[in-house]
Amino acid sequence: xxAQQIIGAAVTLLGTAFLFLGALGIVRMPDLYxxxxxxxxxxxxxxxxxxxxxGILQPAWLVKLALIALFVLVTNPISSHALARAAYRSGxxxxxxxxxxxxxxxxxxxxxx
Amino acid sequence: MVDLxxxxxxxxxxxxxxxxxxxxxxxxxxxxxxxxxxxxxxIIMPMMAGYALYSGRMIYLDVALVYGILSFLGxxxxxxxxxxxx
Amino acid sequence: xxRLIPILIAIGPLWLLWIAxxxxxxxxxxxxxxxxxxxxxxxxxxEPFSTATFRIFHPRRFLYALAYVPYLAWxxxxxxxxxxxxxxxxxxPINPGIVRVRTRLTSPVGxxxxxxxxxxxxxxxxxxxxxxxxxxxxxxxxxxxxxxxTREIVSGFEKYLEVIFx
Numbered sequence: 270x271x272a273q274q275i276i277g278a279a280v281t282l283l284g285t286a287f288l289f290l291g292a293l294g295i296v297r298m299p300d301l302y303x304x305x306x307x308x309x310x311x312x313x314x315x316x317x318x319x320x321x322x323x324g325i326l327q328p329a330w331l332v333k334l335a336l337i338a339l340f341v342l343v344t345n346p347i348s349s350h351a352l353a354r355a356a357y358r359s360g361x362x363x364x365x366x367x368x369x370x371x372x373x374x375x376x377x378x379x380x381x382x
Numbered sequence: 383m384v385d386l387x388x389x390x391x392x393x394x395x396x397x398x399x400x401x402x403x404x405x406x407x408x409x410x411x412x413x414x415x416x417x418x419x420x421x422x423x424x425i426i427m428p429m430m431a432g433y434a435l436y437s438g439r440m441i442y443l444d445v446a447l448v449y450g451i452l453s454f455l456g457x458x459x460x461x462x463x464x465x466x467x468x
Numbered sequence: 469x470x471r472l473i474p475i476l477i478a479i480g481p482l483w484l485l486w487i488a489x490x491x492x493x494x495x496x497x498x499x500x501x502x503x504x505x506x507x508x509x510x511x512x513x514x515e516p517f518s519t520a521t522f523r524i525f526h527p528r529r530f531l532y533a534l535a536y537v538p539y540l541a542w543x544x545x546x547x548x549x550x551x552x553x554x555x556x557x558x559x560x561p562i563n564p565g566i567v568r569v570r571t572r573l574t575s576p577v578g579x580x581x582x583x584x585x586x587x588x589x590x591x592x593x594x595x596x597x598x599x600x601x602x603x604x605x606x607x608x609x610x611x612x613x614x615x616x617x618t619r620e621i622v623s624g625f626e627k628y629l630e631v632i633f634x
Contacts, residue, residue, distance in 0.1 A: 287548065287552070290551075290552045290555055290556070293555050293556075294551065294555045297555060297560060298555075298560075298562070299560075299562075300564075302564065302566075302593065302595075302605045303562060303564055303607060305593060305605075306551065306591060306592075306593055306605070306607050307551055307554075307555055310548070310551070310587070310588065310589075310593075311548055311551055311552065311555075313544070313588065314544055314545065314548045332488065332491070333489075333491070336488060336489060342588070343584075345588070346583070346584040346585075346587035346588050346594075347584065349587060349593065350583065350584075350587055350593070350594050350595070353593055353594075353595045353605065354595055354596050357595055357596075363564070363566070372566045372568075372595060372596065372603045
C-alpha cells in the first residue's frame, strides 16, 4: 500500500480510459479507415498504459508485461496496415466527408493497379 | 482508494468491450467487423493481464500473450485473404 | 552461404526472446528454445537479419536509435490526445483523405519502420508503399500538396531514421 499502489492504479485507469476512447471511436467514426485510426491506435496507447500501470502495481512482473507491450507495439501497426490495404483493394468505400483520395493515381503510376 | 480506481478502470474496459461488440454485431461488412475484432482483442489483452494480477497467477499473462498472437494471426490472415485470396 | 548468414544471425535474438518469455534456465527449456529458434530462423530469417541491418550498432546510429524511442513515444501520446479530442467532441471534426508522401529512405527495413511509426501515431495510417511513395490515410488533411504533406507527416521521423538506417 502507499503512493506506488495509487500511482499504479491511476495509470491503469488512464490506460482503460484510452481503451474506452478507442472503442468509442470505432462506434462513432463514419467509415472503416477512420474507425481504424481511432480504434486500433488509441487502444495501443491504452494497452501500453494499462500494462504499465499493472507493472507498477506488481513490479515483479514488469519484464513479462514489457514483453507483452512490445508485442502489441510491433504487431498492431502491421495488422492495421494489412487490414486497411486489403479493405481498400476489396472495395470498401471511403466516407462521404473524405476530401481527397490519391491512392488510385499512385497505384497507376507505379503500375500495380 | 486503489480498489476504487481499479473498479473504475475495470468498468471503463468493460464499457469499451461492449462498444466494440456493438460494432462487431452491426458491421457493416466483413472488414468493419474485422477491425472491431482487432480492437476487441486489444481491449481483452490488458483485461486478462489485470485478471492475472487479481488472481495472483502469472500464468494468465502467458494466456494474454497467446491470445494476442492468435488474434494477430487471425486478423492478418483475414486481410491476406481479402487482398489476394488464399 | 550468403543466404545462410542471416539465418545464423537470427538464431541468437530468437533464442534470447524465448528465454525472456519462459524466464527459466532449466537445460530442457533452453534446449527446446534453441531448437525452436533454429526452426523459426530457417523459416523466417531473411532481410531484417542481414549484416547490413546490424550497422545499427555503430555508436552514432545507436544514439539516434535511443533518441528515436522517446521521440516516437511523445508523438504517440500527442496524437492520441488529438484523436481523443476528435472522438469526444459532439460534431466529430474530421477531414479525412488519402494523400501521397515521399520518403528518402532506401533500405527496406528503414521503410518498414517508417511505415509502422506513421501508423502508430494516430491520425495517420499507412495504406500502402509503392517504391519511394507512401499512401497515407489522414484524419485531418491539412495539405494536398505532396511536398507539404511529406514535411508534415514524414520529415520528423525521417530525420532520425535516415541516420539509423542510412
